[in-house]
Amino acid sequence: MHTFNVHGVAASSGIAIGKVQVVSNAFLEVQHYKIKKADLDNEKNRLSQAIALVKKDLKNIKKDINQKSSSDFSSFIDIHLMMLEDKNFSFYPQEIIKSEQCNAEWAIKTQLDLVISKFDAIDDPYIKERKLDVTQVAERLIKILLGHQHKKNAQKNPFSTILVAHDISPADALQFKNHNYAAFITEHGGTNSHTAILARGLAIPSIVAVKNARKLIKNNDLVIVDGDSGLAIINPNDQILKEYEYKKNLWEVEYKKLLKIKNVKSTTLNNHVISLMANIEDLGDIKSVLESKAAGVGLFRTEFLFMNRDDLPGEEEQFETYKSIALSMKSKPVVIRTLDSGADKATAADTIQATNPALGLRAIRLCLSHPHFFLIQLKAILRASAFGNIKILIPMLSSLGELKQVKMLIKRAKDNLLSDAINFDKNIEVGGMIEIPAVAINAEAFARDLDFLSIGTNDLIQYTLAIDRTDDSVSHLYNALHPAVLKLISNTINAGKKYGKEVAICGEMAGDPKLTKLLIGMGLTNFSMHPASILAVKKKILESDSSKLKNHAIKLLRLSDAEKIETLIQKINQ
Structure with missing residues (x-):
């Protein structure tokens, strides 16, 4: 034949x-x-x-x-x-x-x-x-x-x-x-x-x-x-x-x-601890998170509570879900991203069909345009914070003005709960997604005003390179190793270091073992990924010396040719 x-x-x-x-x-x-x-x-x-x-x-x-x-x-x-x-x-x-x-x-x-x-x-x-x-x-x-x-x-x-x-x-x-x-x-x-x-x-x-x-x-x-x-x-x-x-x-x-190596601690050869967290979409994912020995939930995509239904989930339904996840993870951190609706994730909250959904009324923009249902979600998250180590993550921030509005609504949600004598974590941390190039460039300002940062590489790459990775005709141009993308990630990590704020990556790059050593060299200490990717990434961590990788990363970030960057990545991984 x-x-x-x-x-x-x-x-x-x-x-x-x-x-x-x-x-x-x-x-x-x-x-x-x-x-x-x-x-x-x-x-x-x-x-x-x-x-x-x-x-x-x-x-x-x-x-x-x-x-x-x-x-x-x-x-x-x-x-x-x-x-x-x-x-x-x-x-x-x-x-x-x-x-x-x-x-x-x-x-x-x-x-x-x-x-x-x-x-x-x-x-x-x-x-x-x-x-x-x-x-x-x-x-x-x-x-x-x-x-x-x-x-x-x-x-x-x-x-x-x-x-x-x-x-x-x-x-x-x-x-x-x-x-x-x-x-x-x-x-x-x-x-x-x-x-x-x-x-x-x-x-x-x-x-x-x-x-x-x-x-x-x-x-x-x-x-x-x-x-x-x-x-x-x-x-x-x-x-x-x-x-x-x-x-x-x-x-x-x-x-x-x-x-x-499932039960082996995630540390580099020079004893730097790297936190491996899991991304989840619903309560049912917790089983695989626990089996993978993840350090916590680095990203809970709450939009899946809102999808495939004609109505919006109420405060009690959301609270019970968030509470169950917090209890399942015990003292481990659970980062709950507020509704990231719009673009590729339509919900009943999306009442307007945007000409270009990826650039339209989505994520935090949508929530701020509907403060009533955003307040419901914030109250549900805050109530659940009394039962575990919960953090709030705000998606698709583009300006400090938006962040100011978010903080005002969080304060209002807290005040409502206090007036009703409902317990919650009064010191709950609030972080922001870094997925718009303008925010990555201005990362220091956001690091100063937030408790932690989480880099959403999927959208960051698409917005930086103007490429829809679901479009077959241009998907080959979608490149996580584009020098501009790497510089934006590095700038965000450095901003977090300057202000002593934790920086995580929760996009697809976090779960790609070929990029693990590079990201460690760039100073990343917190990865969040699909539970199935954790062991392969952990293996790379156990083989890494962060002090040596730092020198490789410095050299790589000076390059402007994607092909040369690819060659150096191969050398780093040898």
Whole structure:
């Protein structure tokens, strides 16, 4: 057989070798046909039954999630269950069946095309991800209506199998776990797509955004998936196969070594303590935080409490969530970021569709424009602070004027609680996200007026380089090692040092082991990342001498050529 390579985006690390199973697209099989008027009610009932069956399947999958599964799975399934209740599935397709006298499959596809066209007209990364959710739910419905919803799960393959699909829904990924799939290759997605998140949670090597994968790769092809480089080798010869079998064994040995350092203190060779914190999205993530031995929660993204619902969570609901996290972490710090809504994270609070969401009314701007619901969140956080070591983090600050308004609202929230004789931490720390270049440049002023700083590298890089990393046409220009980005990070770290304020990084850079030594050399002592990344970063810390790395960092920050910076990074990591 002919050997060839395909390339995509590396989404989940590791090496897998196995035979291919291609998953077809149910939408390709949908045919349009007329329904007699006398049979329209039966056709509408057929759709209702399909919706009920999908709900039942999803609930069963959620129930079967074992203790090792990431809490991301449950939240993804909840999203799909809520979508089935939405009029786009529960009402409008029924109307299409009635008005067009068509079959239920065609009604679902017609309604989906309408919804997708609306999504495509909105330049919003979060909406793009929701488009995938809607498509996945519609596909599950169509498979049931076509009568072969379980076809791809019918056989358990005792051998390693590489799944090739257009995209993978969270619910399907859970079922795939029980079928010993060794890797995923998808035509769609990015590093933060559902497929990538789920693959990392399952520790399954994954490559996404492989164009025309289902046309190029055939059933039963032997494939090597290199999840670190984003490379898939189809029908490798014996020499290549032996080489990757050796690499796969090495990777497995290295992973077992990582588990041995789980309980080792995170310190450099010259005894500098580096704090490794965890980023979380909901209460269910606490289990993985505790298992990873994280030093605390460095970022709780509260917007996930507000998403995928038509209303806003009240003070009691928020308080109970924050309190539960604080109690679970005991005395360890829990940094709660106030609502970071807008741009890629739409909530019921977003009543205005911005022309450019990333630059519009989002995050703290949105909260300050709606002080009533912001006050509710602040009071909930303050009340929870009586039960643990909670800190408040303000996202997307752009001026000291905004910070002044935030402090006034925090004081008002405190005064309200005092008047009601409700206990809270009166000395609760307030920090700010450094994710806008203007603030990073002016970091000293913010370090002076805040208790701590947290660098959000994802937005900082995008705003600095004017690049949307979800846009395939320019995503290759998204570069964490751009000299301007590194200078902004260094300036922020130095500002914190000058005023004795803690500085953390909570963006994707924190969880990238290739950048760990550089960041230590730049003076960073607090990293916050996905719990799954902690051990790999800790390994780099244990191998580091911060005094030697400081000299490398000084040299690197003088460079203006990104390629030379990349070369020096490789030398630092050798």
